[in-house]
Amino acid sequence: MKQSDCLAVNEQGHLTIGGCDTVKLAKEYGTPLYVLDESGVRAACRSYRNSIDRFYQGRGMVCYASKAFCCKEIYRIMDDEHMGIDVVSEGELYTALSVGFPAERICFHGNNKTDHELCYALEAGIGLFIVDNEYELVRLNQFAKEMGKKANISFRIKPGVDAHTHDFVRTGQIDSKFGVALETGEAMEIVCKALSLDHLVLKGVHCHIGSQIFELEPFELAAQKMIEFMAEVRDKTGYIIEELDLGGGFGICYTEKDQALQYDSYMEKVSVVVKQSCERLSFPQPFMMLEPGRSIVGPSGITLYTAGAIKEIPNIRTYAAIDGGMTDNPRYALYQSEYEAIVANKASMPKSAKVTLAGKCCESGDLLGEHMPIQPMESGDIVAVLSTGAYNYSMASNYNRLCRPAVVMVKEGSSRLIVKRESMEDLVRNDL
Ligand SMILES: *Cc1c(COP(=O)(O)O)cnc(C)c1O
Numbered sequence: 001m002k003q004s005d006c007l008a009v010n011e012q013g014h015l016t017i018g019g020c021d022t023v024k025l026a027k028e029y030g031t032p033l034y035v036l037d038e039s040g041v042r043a044a045c046r047s048y049r050n051s052i053d054r055f056y057q058g059r060g061m062v063c064y065a066s067k068a069f070c071c072k073e074i075y076r077i078m079d080d081e082h083m084g085i086d087v088v089s090e091g092e093l094y095t096a097l098s099v100g101f102p103a104e105r106i107c108f109h110g111n112n113k114t115d116h117e118l119c120y121a122l123e124a125g126i127g128l129f130i131v132d133n134e135y136e137l138v139r140l141n142q143f144a145k146e147m148g149k150k151a152n153i154s155f156r157i158k159p160g161v162d163a164h165t166h167d168f169v170r171t172g173q174i175d176s177k178f179g180v181a182l183e184t185g186e187a188m189e190i191v192c193k194a195l196s197l198d199h200l201v202l203k204g205v206h207c208h209i210g211s212q213i214f215e216l217e218p219f220e221l222a223a224q225k226m227i228e229f230m231a232e233v234r235d236k237t238g239y240i241i242e243e244l245d246l247g248g249g250f251g252i253c254y255t256e257k258d259q260a261l262q263y264d265s266y267m268e269k270v271s272v273v274v275k276q277s278c279e280r281l282s283f284p285q286p287f288m289m290l291e292p293g294r295s296i297v298g299p300s301g302i303t304l305y306t307a308g309a310i311k312e313i314p315n316i317r318t319y320a321a322i323d324g325g326m327t328d329n330p331r332y333a334l335y336q337s338e339y340e341a342i343v344a345n346k347a348s349m350p351k352s353a354k355v356t357l358a359g360k361c362c363e364s365g366d367l368l369g370e371h372m373p374i375q376p377m378e379s380g381d382i383v384a385v386l387s388t389g390a391y392n393y394s395m396a397s398n399y400n401r402l403c404r405p406a407v408v409m410v411k412e413g414s415s416r417l418i419v420k421r422e423s424m425e426d427l428v429r430n431d432l
Contacts, residue, residue: 325359
């Protein structure tokens with residue numbers, strides 16, 4: 001799924017998304033505005049699910065990592081698409097349950113779940129707890145006992161494959177706040193401990209080796225190491241772990257430099273490794289789980305802004321300020337993430353200019369990109385920043401008391417509001 005699949009340019013030379021004119025959307029709903037194309041989100045879900053059907057006989061589940069973009073409507077769509085979901089907090093779980101998302105398809109992640117969160121999730125009867133550490137394991141067993149329940153668990157494992165570095169290394173991962181390590185014996189120890197606890201059922205093992213990954217090798221290596229660990233557990237304890245969750249992390253195209261993975265090729269390659277490793281170790285092929293977040297919503301979202309002050313600093317750069325910034329998209333400030341931008345009302349013109357897109361916050365680092373190729377800009381233009389569907393709205397803040405923007409869903413030429421723009425009353429709601 002490329003960003004351009006939902007984007008086009010109409011007869012007026014305006015950028016369109018999901019068949020809707022972005023200049024009209026900006027006028028109707030105001031800016032800054034997040035816009036998400038529903039067909040694109042649904043197509044991404046289907047392509048993951050189809051790849052499991054095609055290459056792994058349908059014996060798997062795709063869970064949307066909802067931290068990428070969380071609101072009621074996205075959970076309704078995920079339910080409709082027969083997806084599972086990952087949640088990492090009471091807030092995400094509450095949002096999902098509030099629209100009747102089936103509890104049995106909810107997986108609870110996180111490296112420091114509170115007592116309250118564990119009890120809330122147990123009471124809701126969620127499908128799986130991805131246990132991060134022994135402190136959590138012992139408390140979860142205790143709370144389940146008090147409620148007379150048995151909780152399904154999986155363990156977050158550090159397989160020693162670090163895909164954050166370009167040339168993945170095999171040991172870097174031990175230094176991570178998430179999960180238990182394979183190499184040190186920590187993983188085997190916690191598995192043995194879990195098998196001795198009466199109110200937990202060990203269903204699976206889980207790893208998540210990074211995000212925005214473009215190579216398949218780290219995933220293949222992780223799959224192989226995880227199967228080897230599952231076989232080791234069998235040899236040592238006789239217990240067969242039935243589920244293998246390989247996490248998310250599939251990269252998307254933010255700019256032309258990025259070459260996104262085909263989700264099909266991921267599943268095709270990884271299922272070969274899983275099948276071969278299982279055969280070699282005479283281990284039954286596990287039920288497979290995938291947890292894409294960014295690649296489900298990222299490519300189908302854009303953000304619309306109105307250009308304000310434009311400042312040309314001779315021989316240095318041109319700052320073009322927009323009416324949002326790090327409050328609605330902190331990713332450039334956090335990681336220097338690159339984005340592509342288009343002047344939505346001049347989308348058919350060539351990108352003959354270069355600007356530094358600046359936000360309106362009181363921080364020099366409040367930028368959305370530097371020296372970005374773009375159409376010649378004037379104040380009042382509508383600027384679209386592309387591929388902002390993931391980790392934008394969900395990371396938004398009220399810094400400088402800016403209101404979080406609205407989110408509009410578009411589909412085949414029509415649009416609807418799915419998250420309201422925050423108001424001044426919202427900003428002071430909790431102030432005493
Ligand atoms: C963030 C996260 C994901 C999703 O990662 P993407 O890069 O958005 O696909 C999946 N699983 C876990 C455990 C995560 O923390």
